[in-house]
Structure formats: structure tokens, C-alpha cells
Amino acid sequence: MSTKTTARTSPASEALKQITHLAAALKAPRITQAAARLAEHARDAGWTHEDYLAAVLEREVAARNASGAQLRIRASGLPAGKTLEDFDFDHQPAARTPIQALASGAWLVEHRNVVLLGPPGTGKTHLAAALAVTAARQGHRVLFATASEWVTRLSEAHQRGRLDAELARLRRYPLIVVDEVGYLPFEQDAANLFFQLVSSRYEHASLILTSNLPFSSWAGVFGDQVVAAAMIDRIVHHADVIALKGASYRLRDRGIDPLPSI
Ligand code: ADP
Ligand code: MG
Secondary structure (H helix, E strand, O other), rough: OOOOOOOOOHHHHHHHHHHHHHHHHHHOOOOHHHHHHHHHHHHOOOOOHHHHHHHHHHHHHHHHHHHHHHHHHHHHOOOOOOOOOOHHHHHHHHHHHHHHHOOOOOOOOOOOEEEOOOOOOOHHHHHHHHHHHHHHHHOOOOEEEEEHHHHHHHHHHHHOOOOOHHHHHHHHOOEEEEEEEEOOOOHHHHHHHHHHHHHHHOOOOOHHHHHHOOOHHHHHHOOOOHHHHHHHHHHHOOOEEEEEEOOOOOOOOOOOOOOOOO
């Protein structure tokens, strides 16, 4: 049974006070701000109750996703400031369509890979990082390191007798980026560790690899034709291979030809 209220406060401000308490209990403080701000707009615009509730919850979810993405990006080892928004596709026109298709993130759900090939300075690292940032924004955990850094991590785990555990841990990341395959040739142990990384992710989780070398030269990197062939087989079985072309973006306005024709 309710008694007649003598309070001077309006029902709306009472309700907002209650929302503040409830939002705090839910650990969703942004609901408080959104609820007050959107209430007036909702009345003016004649929203239904459902429209209003959806709009308020949407603000909270968007804010959570954004701060989650920031956390994932900070923990990933990604270089700063490499996004699809600041990639100039006019400089790399053939990459536009395939990269834009990958931006949906569907390939991650299918555990597919992306391989970016091309000469130095053509944007391989930038695009690899940008796709990883896109994945992080879509809610996926990502890790970024060079091929040599991955090998160092794996050999440390191997020395501690924890290689399988480390590979299993890495499989829980839907995406890892392996930058600069081929800059340094691998010793046989390193090549074997790298092969295990590729095998352990095959059809379970995605990889982005970048390389300045065509697949035909990977045998030289891994020191062994058979290991290289087996690895390439697993990488490209479900992969988009994108070849970047042309002159280095770093040198684009300098009039420098890094490989002068003889
Ligand atoms: P790669 O890994 O192929 O050697 P990077 O991705 O490191 O090349 O590119 C070299 C530099 O040029 C980076 O700072 C990168 O952000 C920039 N860059 C390369 N291509 C583009 C592009 N098309 N649009 C904008 N920046 C680019
Ligand atoms: Mg690079």
C-alpha cells in the first residue's frame, strides 16, 4: 500500500536517483549519464520505452567495447598509430578490395590466415597491424611480434619444458601477427619451433604473416625445403595472400630509387 507522497522532488528525478544506485550496483556508471541525457531526447522525439532502453544500453556497451579494445591493443605489442583509416590505398590500389573485405573480421571466425608479401616499405607491417587493431576493436585478443621475437619466446618456453603449454596459451589468442618472416634466416631449432607455432594454429586460430620474400625463397629462410613446404602448405591452405607492389612509401617523395637499375 502506498501512501501519498509529500516529497517535492519530481517522479523523474526520483527515478534518476534510483537509476544512479542501480547502475552503480551493476558497475555500469555510464548508464546514469546516458539515462538522464537521453530521457529528455526520448520525450521530445516520442521514443517508445523499448527505444529508450535500447539507446541507454547501447551507450554502455559501446563504451565498454571501446575501453576493452584499448586494453587489448595496449597488451598486444602492436606498433602505435597503424590503422586502416590512415592507410593510403591510392599508393597500394590492388590491396584496397582484399583488405576492405578482411576488415569485416569474418576470416578470424573461420581461423583463416593473411599473408602480406612485398618489398620493404610497401606497407606490410602497417596493414598487418591495422588488421590486428580492427580485430581488437571487434573484441578479439591479439598479439604482435616479429618472427625472430616469436622464436625467442618459443625457445625460452622450450628450455623451461613449457613449449606445449605456451603453444596452447597462444592458441587462446584468435590472432597473432608474425612480422618480418625472412629478414633473418632461422637456425634449424628456430625453424622447428616456428613450424610448431604454425602447426599448432592450423585450423584453430589465425595468423597474419608478413615477408619481403616470395614463398619460393622461404626454403632459404628455414634452411630446409621440406620444412618450408610443409609450413607454407599449412599457412596458405586457408589464407588470403596479398602481394604489395611498388616503391617504398618511406621514400615516396624523396626521389630516391633504393634499387637503381644498372
Ligand atoms: P613494410 O613493413 O612493408 O616494410 P611499413 O608498413 O613499415 O612497410 O611502411 C613503412 C612506413 O610507411 C610506415 O611508417 C607506414 O606506416 C608507412 N606506410 C606505408 N605504406 C603506406 C600507405 N599506403 N599509406 C600510409 N602509410 C604508409
Ligand atoms: Mg615491415
